[in-house]
Amino acid sequence: MAFREKARILDEEGMRRVLLRITHEILEKNKTISDLAVIGIRTRGAYLAERIIGLIEEIDKFKVPLGILDINLYRDDLTLLSAQPIIHKTEIDFDITDKKIILVDDVLFTGRTIRCALDALIDFGRPKLIQLAVLIDRGHRELPIRADYVGKNVPTSLKENINVKLKEVDGIDEVVIEERING
Amino acid sequence: MVNWTGKDLLGLEDLSKEEIELILERADSFKEISLRPIKKVPTLRGKTVVLFFFEPSTRTRTSFELAAKRLSADTVSISANTSSMVKGETLKDTVKNIEAMKVDIIVMRHSASGAPHLLAKTVEASVINAGDGCHEHPTQALLDMFTIKEKKGKISGLKISIIGDIAHSRVARSNIWGLTKLGAEVTVCGPPTLIPQGIEKFPVKVTYDIKEAIKDADVLNILRIQLERQKSNLFPSLREYALNFGIDLEKLKFAKPDVLIMHPGPINRGVEISPEVADGPYSVILEQVTNGIAVRMAVLYLVSQKSK
């Protein structure tokens, strides 16, 4: 499938401001942060989680723990995928029981990834609560899932694709909408 | 990055370097699951794994069973004395019956070399070789390699000596193929009666001198000596075997200070390895067992992901 860039929704500065706002919202909603932990969903959610932890540290001078979740083992479409997903390590080296978990992903779409992540998290313990933070909410939910913190709501058609690029992996911070061509 | 395309895992001789690396990388991701409070992921939910053991085995069968269960697969365990094989049914008949019950993966241990290959040709289910005769034991070698990589950070360039009954060892064969494909230098050591014919065509060095095998080695993989071999005059007595090839503290004086001691188990203490060495600081024998589960989870996962 080939895609053509249609519009750029966020640039580097835009992304920084959005993440800062999300961080402030997190701090406002969760009065105490001593029991807070941020867990990102591989790949890009993990880097966003790391950035949010950095921003919290800048603001409150407190470093909350970071967890990284690989949800591939929990997918409900493993047998449908033509390409084999690459399984990476899940790295949660703290006990999540009674913690307030901020789950971070780049794009919220059907909600199925979040469903997997919730299943996976529950296998690690019983958190006090789980909140969801996403950079982009593009709609088209297939499950009753909604984000607590949204960077940007971007109504899309199913022919479109949201491409989140991060410096850590892609060398650039930006979010673009792409449109499918010839297909 | 290669994809896994095989239906089965029958041996490491058939695998490429990249495929072996893929299994080891996946195993690394799976290892963490066994450390969780809830040691289970739903990945193979609804899949049926049959553990078909025609030879006694506690370790390998348990390891596969736990690996399958931690991936949420259903497991059925059949051992030779409980199956109908004793009534004269052929292997093929038995297996076709099992397959008619719609199973997805068959893990097989058999005393005949090539039995899993016969099975793999017969059934649609994936077949994983859990040891066939004197041929291969791929998951044991994979967990050995995983442990070496974990401890030494690499495999390429390491000097690894395999000591004992090379001729009848499926562990030795799988290790030789796997390790050399990943760039290790393998030496095999044992009495000439336990070194296979045609060894000069294998990618290994051969020595009958245990000191030679120990000196400079980064890893010593010590094989279990089968007591029944003595009966076929392959060595005169266990005592003499232990004297010449049993790894004890005295012989380890020739070893590198950071040598790894491995053994696929079960151990004959005081024969091929002395208790002090088996339980000593260089020994990673129990870590091999732990890693076995991660490696087998990776293998079960990969064969279930075979190209559709």
Added chain:
Amino acid sequence: MVLIKGGYLVDPGNKREGVFDILIADGKVIKIEKEINQDAERLINAQGKFILPGLIDMHCHLREPGREDEETLLSGSWAGIRGGFTTLCCMPNTQPPIDNQGVVEYIYNENRKIGLIDIFPIGAITKNREGKELTEIGELKRAGVVAISDDGNCVMDSEVMRRAMEYSKMFDLLVISHCEDINLSCGGLMNEGYISSILGLKGIPRQAETIMVARDLELARLTQARLHIAHVSTKEAVELIRQAKKEGIKVTSETCPHYFSLNEETILGYNTNCKVNPPLRTQEDIEAIKEGLRDGTIDVIATDHAPHTDFEKDTEFEQASFGIIGLETALGITLKELVETKIITLSQLVERMVLYPAKIVGMEKGTIDIGEPAEFIILDLHKSWKVEKEKIVSKSKNTPFLNWTLPGVIEYVFAKGKMVLGNTN
């Protein structure tokens, strides 16, 4: 009357080779001439085709009595005919074994009823082929055995073998030896070496054969008896026999098509159709056997046709039976591996597959003679055929040559004066 016109006759026994017409009346050859012009009920145009005397297999297993699920005298006859054989010598490892007059007579009687081709039994050397007590060799001879052998088993006791050879001399009866030191080969499944080590299968060292070849050659020297070494598979055995012949020992030998066409590597993947005893060896052995066939050290190409059912072969390698069927493919493999490659001529092929086996077992056969029943095949060497399981007429299908394309289509077979295979389409 049948008139066969224009075929190229290869009959080394009569030193006759060239284009000849052959006239058959009442099942007998009545004329062999450069040009016969005569009315006949049937005219066969054999122009561009070869006419060879019917092939003689001095080593095959027809399984009757005892294992009629694998092969019978009838199915074996048809398999032979399809492969161009008009005479078969069947080995005594039947159930019961051919170690007494009764079984010999049974085979002759049954085959008389079938009446397609000649089948001559080979008797056992020892009772029940156990290598201990000699059979009543004289009585076997009178009943009609053409040789004695414990084939499949080696007579391990040198004293027993010596006495068998000595005793047979008075009947001028051939002793065929299956050379295998079973203590050395014990439990072995294939040739010992790199390939057996890769596969983790117990090996049979080549010395299991050569040690016994050497022993039997010495016993032949001692006893002055006629010895025939069955299924030679190693280069060392070829060399021992070559040397013995030079020294005047009365020895002849045979090999089988699989020993000059397949090496041990064909077993990779646990191909049980390549499991045979003696085992397939190495390329070096193949070359030595070809040389032995070329220079005459090896006199005979026999099939060692050893039928086994699917369930005996489609199993774990160590459980699978030893043996390869060969009647239908022997001529094709020999043409492909030896004649097309110019190692032997077609005339030498006839020597090794007709003339010498007849001479060695002492039968008055192997030539195309006026006044004798028609017994020859018409072969089209311009055509080839593919070995397909469905087309095998033997009851068993255990051949490693499936899907091989082989030269030479047999269009007609005349046996005992009758046309038993004819190109009707």
